[in-house]
Amino acid sequence: MYRIFLDGELLFNSYVGQGIIYHVESANTHLIDAFAFDILSIIDKEPGIECGDLMSKLENRSVNEKDDSKDYLLSVLMALQKIDLLKLKE
Amino acid sequence: MTESIFNNTLVVFLRNQDRIGRERFPLASVNWDLLIRQARRANLLSRVAYFLQESNQLVHVPQKPRIHLQSALTIGKANARSVKWEIKQIYSVLQKAELSFMLLKGAAYAHSGRTSAKGRVFSDVDIMLPAAKIEAAERVFVHNGWIPANFDVYDQQYYRKWMHEIPPLRHLKRQTNLDVHHTIIPPTSNLKPDVEKLWLNAEKIDGIYVLSLDDMILHSATHLFHEGEFESGLRDISDLSLMLQEFNQTDRDWKELSERAYELNLGIPLYYAVHYSVLILHTPIPQTFVKMLEHDNSSYLKTKIMDFLFMRALMPDHISCDDFFTGFARWILYIRSHCLRMPIYLLVPHLSRKAWMRLTGKAMH
Amino acid sequence: MSIQLRSLPREEIATYLAANGLKIQIGLFTLSLRSSIPAIVEHLHNLYGDFKLINDPDVFIDWYVKIDSPSVLRRFIRPQIQFSFDGYQPFEALPKDQACAMLEWGLNWCIANNSNQFLVIHSAVIEKNGIAIILPGTPGSGKSTLCAALVLRGWRLLSDEMALVNVEEGLLYPVSRPISLKNQSIDIIKDFSPDANFGMSTKDTAKGTVAHMQPPDSSVMNVNIPVFPAKVVFPSYIKGSATKLVPLDKGKAFMKVAENCFNYNVLGRVGFNVLTKMIDHCDSYCFEYQYLEEAIHTFEQLNND
Numbered sequence: 001m002y003r004i005f006l007d008g009e010l011l012f013n014s015y016v017g018q019g020i021i022y023h024v025e026s027a028n029t030h031l032i033d034a035f036a037f038d039i040l041s042i043i044d045k046e047p048g049i050e051c052g053d054l055m056s057k058l059e060n061r062s063v064n065e066k067d068d069s070k071d072y073l074l075s076v077l078m079a080l081q082k083i084d085l086l087k088l089k090e
Numbered sequence: 091m092t093e094s095i096f097n098n099t100l101v102v103f104l105r106n107q108d109r110i111g112r113e114r115f116p117l118a119s120v121n122w123d124l125l126i127r128q129a130r131r132a133n134l135l136s137r138v139a140y141f142l143q144e145s146n147q148l149v150h151v152p153q154k155p156r157i158h159l160q161s162a163l164t165i166g167k168a169n170a171r172s173v174k175w176e177i178k179q180i181y182s183v184l185q186k187a188e189l190s191f192m193l194l195k196g197a198a199y200a201h202s203g204r205t206s207a208k209g210r211v212f213s214d215v216d217i218m219l220p221a222a223k224i225e226a227a228e229r230v231f232v233h234n235g236w237i238p239a240n241f242d243v244y245d246q247q248y249y250r251k252w253m254h255e256i257p258p259l260r261h262l263k264r265q266t267n268l269d270v271h272h273t274i275i276p277p278t279s280n281l282k283p284d285v286e287k288l289w290l291n292a293e294k295i296d297g298i299y300v301l302s303l304d305d306m307i308l309h310s311a312t313h314l315f316h317e318g319e320f321e322s323g324l325r326d327i328s329d330l331s332l333m334l335q336e337f338n339q340t341d342r343d344w345k346e347l348s349e350r351a352y353e354l355n356l357g358i359p360l361y362y363a364v365h366y367s368v369l370i371l372h373t374p375i376p377q378t379f380v381k382m383l384e385h386d387n388s389s390y391l392k393t394k395i396m397d398f399l400f401m402r403a404l405m406p407d408h409i410s411c412d413d414f415f416t417g418f419a420r421w422i423l424y425i426r427s428h429c430l431r432m433p434i435y436l437l438v439p440h441l442s443r444k445a446w447m448r449l450t451g452k453a454m455h
Numbered sequence: 456m457s458i459q460l461r462s463l464p465r466e467e468i469a470t471y472l473a474a475n476g477l478k479i480q481i482g483l484f485t486l487s488l489r490s491s492i493p494a495i496v497e498h499l500h501n502l503y504g505d506f507k508l509i510n511d512p513d514v515f516i517d518w519y520v521k522i523d524s525p526s527v528l529r530r531f532i533r534p535q536i537q538f539s540f541d542g543y544q545p546f547e548a549l550p551k552d553q554a555c556a557m558l559e560w561g562l563n564w565c566i567a568n569n570s571n572q573f574l575v576i577h578s579a580v581i582e583k584n585g586i587a588i589i590l591p592g593t594p595g596s597g598k599s600t601l602c603a604a605l606v607l608r609g610w611r612l613l614s615d616e617m618a619l620v621n622v623e624e625g626l627l628y629p630v631s632r633p634i635s636l637k638n639q640s641i642d643i644i645k646d647f648s649p650d651a652n653f654g655m656s657t658k659d660t661a662k663g664t665v666a667h668m669q670p671p672d673s674s675v676m677n678v679n680i681p682v683f684p685a686k687v688v689f690p691s692y693i694k695g696s697a698t699k700l701v702p703l704d705k706g707k708a709f710m711k712v713a714e715n716c717f718n719y720n721v722l723g724r725v726g727f728n729v730l731t732k733m734i735d736h737c738d739s740y741c742f743e744y745q746y747l748e749e750a751i752h753t754f755e756q757l758n759n760d
Contacts, residue, residue, distance in 0.1 A: 011724060013731045018706035022727040026175045027168075027720050029727065031710045123515060127541050154485075154515035161571035168721040408542055 002088040003048045004077065010085065012041065026084060036076055040085065048089075051077075096370070096401055098411045100128040103138060104328060105372045111147040122155035124410055132324045132406035135159070136166030137209030166209040173200050173212045176266050180215065181298055183234045189227055192218040192292060192299035194274065194309065199329070202293070202300045205336055206310075206329040214258070214267040220289075221272040228256045228270065236261050236268060274309050275316060280430055283312075283354040303340070304347055307333045308356045311363035315400075316430050320420055323404040324370075330363045331373040344379040348386075361387035366400060399423055461504030469496045478509035478516065482619075482630035482678045484566065485514055489521040490554075492536065494655070498555040502633040502654050502667055505675040518565045522558050524551070540565055549660075556657045556665045559635055563616050566630065567717040573619040573628065574729045575717040580613035580627055580684075581605050586758050587627055587682045589618045589737075590690055591715040597692030597744075600640040603668055604747045605754055607648045612674040618684070622722065622729050625736075626681035631674040633667035641666045647747055686757060687712060687739040690750075698749040700757070701741045708739035 011022040019037030021030045032040075035058075042057050043049055049057075055073055080086040099121050106115035129135040139159040142148040151159060177197055184191055192198075194216040199207035219227050239258040255276075259268040273285045292299040301309060307330065314326040337347060351360035361383040367373040368380055384393060402419035405411040460468070460479065471477040472495065476487035490496075509516075518540065524530040525537040525548045534551035537544055538561035545564050549557050567575050578591040579602035592598035599615055606612045613629040620627055633654065636644060641664065644651060652669040687708055688700075703711075709730060713719045719726045738760075744750040 011727055013709075013727075013735075015705040018704070020706060020709050020727075020731070022724065024724055025171070025178075027171060027723055029710070029713055029719075031706045127519065131542055152515070154517065157572050158517070158569070161569060164571040164723075164725075165721060168723060171723060 002051050002090060004043050004051065004054065005047050005087050005089065006040065006043055007081075007084050007087045010040065010044065012037070012044070021085060023085060028084070030083060030085070032080075036080060039073075039076060039080070043086070095405055095411050095413050095416075098128060098405065099124040100132060100134065100138075100324070100406055100411075101370055103129075103141075104134075104331075107141045108145075110142060110145040111150065117147055117150055122152060126155055126158050128406040128408045128411060130162075131408040133211060133322045134209070134325050134328060134406075135162040136169070136211060137325075137328065139163040140166060140209035163209075165211065169211050170200060170207070172266070173197055173215065176215050176264070177201055177298065179261075179264070180217065180268070183230050184227065185297065187226065187230045189219065189223055189230065190299065191227070192289070192301070194218055194271065194301070195313070198300040198306065201298060202295055204303075204306070205332040208332070210325075210329075214269050216269045216271060218271045218274070221285075224256060224270060224272050228259075231259055231268065231270075235263055239267060275312055281312065281316065281355055281359075283308075283356055287354060303333065303337060304350045305354075307337065307347065307363065308351055308354060308360060311359035312356055315359045315362040317427050319427075320403045320423065321407060324406055327363075327366055327370055327404055331367045331371045334364070334367055334373050334375060338374065344376060348379070348383060357383070358387050362396070362400070365393075366404060369397075369401070370404060457507040457510065459504060460499060460506050460508055463508070465496055465500055468499055469493070472496065472499075476519070478514070479503065480507040480509055481562070481632060483628055484517045484630065485509055486518045486520060486562070487516045488558075489519075490523055490558075492522065492551070492554050494552075494554050495522060495558060498558065498654050498667075501652070502669045504669075505672040518562070518569075520558075520561060520565065522554060522561065538564075553657050553660055555654060555667065556635075556660055559633065559667060562632065566617060566619075570619065571718055571721060572623075573621055574719065574722060574726055574733075576618040576620065576712060577616065577715045577717060578618045579615050580618045580629075581610040582613060582627075582682050583610045583758050585682065586685045587613065588686045588688055588754070588757065589627075589684050589712075590688055591712060592616075592690075593715070595692065596690045597640075598690050599634060599636055600643055600692070600747070601690050601744070601750055603634050603636060603640070603644045603651075604647055604751060606634065606671060606674070607644070607651060608751055610754075611677060612670050613682075617717075620684065620729060620733060621681070622725050624681075625683060625729060625732055627684050628681045629674070629678045631670045631678050633669055635665060635667055637665055638663040643747070644668065684733055684737050687734070687737050688742045688754075688757075689740070690742045690744065692745065693743050694745055696743045696745045698746065698753055699741075699743040700753050703739040703741050705734050705739065708737075709734045 009024040011024065013020045014037055017034050019032055019034065021032060021040060038058060039054065042054060055070060058073070077086060077088065081088060103120065103125055109115045111117050125138065126135065129138045139148065139162045142151065142159060143163060148156065148159060173196070177193065193201050196207070196210050196212045197215045199210065200212070236259040239260040255272070256270050259270065260266070261268065274283065274288065275281060288301060288305055291302045291305055293302055310326060310330050310333065314323065348357070348360065351357045364375055364380055364383055368375055399419045399422055402413065402416045403423050405416070457480070468477060472488060472490045476489045479486045479488065521539045522536055525535055529535040529548070535548040536551050536554045536557060537548045538546055538557050540561070576589060576591060578589050579598045580587060580589050581602060582588070590598045590602060602612070602615050612631045612634070613627060614631065615634040617630065618627060619630060641656060645653065654667045656664050656666040658664045689703065689711060712734065713730060716726070719730065722729070742753070
């Protein structure tokens with residue numbers, strides 16, 4: 001089971017349907033969709049959250065049917081990890 | 091007239107860096123126009139700003155110069171952040187390939203929290219690996235987004251064949267420069283410090299090696315006094331002065347430093363570093379130690395000649411710090427450093443090619 | 456009491472330039488300029504007439520700048536000029552006839568690289584009735600042409616090259632200077648407004664033919680009046696295009712502006728915060744146009760919103 005953390009300090013700014021994330025350590029700025037933004041916001045409030053818990057929290061928020069699948073969630077988590085915003089620890 | 095260029099506004103400020111705003115060095119006595127201009131040319135504006143901020147005096151600087159200093163402080167902070175991230179990326183790719191490495195120069199100061207990291211502007215990251223691992227490292231870097239910084243065939247040959255190094259690399263996405271070495275000075279030079287000894291005394295911080303403080307001082311001294319690039323001459327003296335003061339605070343015997351220098355055949359650079367640090371920045375080093383180094387590594391005549399040249403070359407590269415001989419002094423030392431780094435049969439073609447590049451405007455600044 | 460540059464005869468301008476420097480106020484910045492090139496004297500007299508000179512020797516000078524031959528040799532053989540910022544040369548030397556263009560590029564460089572009290576956006580900035588519009592400029596956007604036309608129709612020029620957003624207050628600070636135009640834009644604007652005052656055209660620069668248009672005196676007079684940004688408009692000059700103003704979502708607007716900043720990364724989190732506040736408060740648009748009159752009409756409507 002993975003526990004998920006933010007990889008360093010992030011600054012958040014949300015807009016309708018999307019959000020801007022600023023990664024302080026690298027000074028990189030990212031434009032991401034609302035789903036990914038929600039994921040990061042939840043992890044920010046609950047660092048070390050497990051994948052299953054994250055998914056149930058997201059079920060309440062997302063509107064896209066596709067967003068419900070665990071595979072899709074994992075692919076988004078991997079993508080966020082690739083751009084240094086998240087780290088997954090066992 | 092000559093006296094005033096050696097007591098210019100910037101060096102006077104640096105000498106008084108730990109008593110800014112106090113009775114002996116009130117802010118009102120500072121000529122901000124000259125300080126900022128000299129510091130900018132000497133690559134020391136961020137450091138000056140850091141010192142002012144640390145002594146809580148930045149807020150008291152008059153508005154217009156304060157804006158320049160705050161701007162430089164922002165750049166200093168951006169540099170510190172950027173070098174830290176760059177080190178992390180380098181560590182990440184080399185660690186996967188199980189390659190240990192050492193940071194050198196500015197990146198090493200930043201990683202080990204040395205005072206000489208303060209307000210430093212980092213143009214490249216320099217790392218060192220054992221000679222046998224260099225090729226493997228080059229493969230890792232090329233595989234992970236780094237490319238050769240320039241494609242000039244002559245320059246590539248120069249690095250590989252004569253300097254025994256891989257040419258400088260550049261990360262495509264981050265636009266950052268990386269120099270990979272296997273020794274601290276070019277192997278064609280007349281000084282040949284034993285690299286093994288450097289590794290033996292190295293410290294490991296968060297998985298990355300750095301030189302010991304003593305060896306950092308010696309490396310910085312050798313780089314400055316044997317490699318002839320004086321654009322950052324005063325900045326390098328400032329780095330040395332800060333590190334020598336750190337050494338002072340360890341309460342160790344100064345003789346340990348000179349013994350290490352002799353062990354590595356770097357006595358002469360240490361002598362110059364100490365001599366000029368005291369002369370220019372009034373670094374508090376025991377006179378007995380300075381005199382001993384002078385006795386062992388120089389002569390009266392040689393000291394006088396080198397003072398004439400180095401004192402001028404180490405002043406800020408600004409019109410207010412030049413006298414009639416400054417240009418000449420820099421030129422002579424430039425030639426000297428090349429003689430020290432390369433045998434004569436390499437030197438002439440190399441220098442004439444450099445001159446040709448400058449004349450036709452093709453040289454990279 | 457400060458005097459305007461136009462009150463000095465050419466000979467006196469030349470004397471100051473050749474000696475200790477001509478000291479000029481440019482927005483918030485103070486400049487000391489040295490040069491021995493006659494074209495520079497003409498350029499200043501023609502296009503910088505409304506600018507204030509600095510008489511007070513105690514005023515702190517921000518930029519010490521020189522534009523001159525790089526060497527005695529190069530004064531005569533394939534004459535070149537070099538821009539230097541207090542001894543440092545950011546560019547390679549250029550042919551002597553590009554002196555005026557080089558001066559303007561050099562001043563842009565000084566401001567863009569040394570002004571971290573601002574978020575510096577590569578863009579034009581204009582203002583009317585308190586509504587300030589930032590026009591970020593990718594090459595080919597036609598921002599300079601559009602900027603020049605609007606300014607000739609009564610909009611205040613804050614800058615043709617750089618928006619300076621103060622990081623503490625979020626206000627835009629003007630630095631009105633001659634507007635730089637290239638190639639066809641020069642003729643387009645000359646046709647659009649035959650009374651517009653232009654300096655010499657310089658041919659064969661890296662950007663083609665370049666000329667500079669004098670900023671309106673009212674813009675220069677009001678250079679001390681900052682204003683909050685209200686709108687961000689990304690212009691695109693497209694031949695055959697109908698005039699189209701399309702709202703741009705804030706996320707994309709943020710990223711596009713960040714890409715057009717000189718120092719967004721240097722500012723770190725401060726840059727993020729300043730840009731966030733700016734995008735939050737501004738309406739952002741993409742704008743396609745071909746005809747200047749229609750473009751101006753659209754901007755007047757934007758102003759009335």
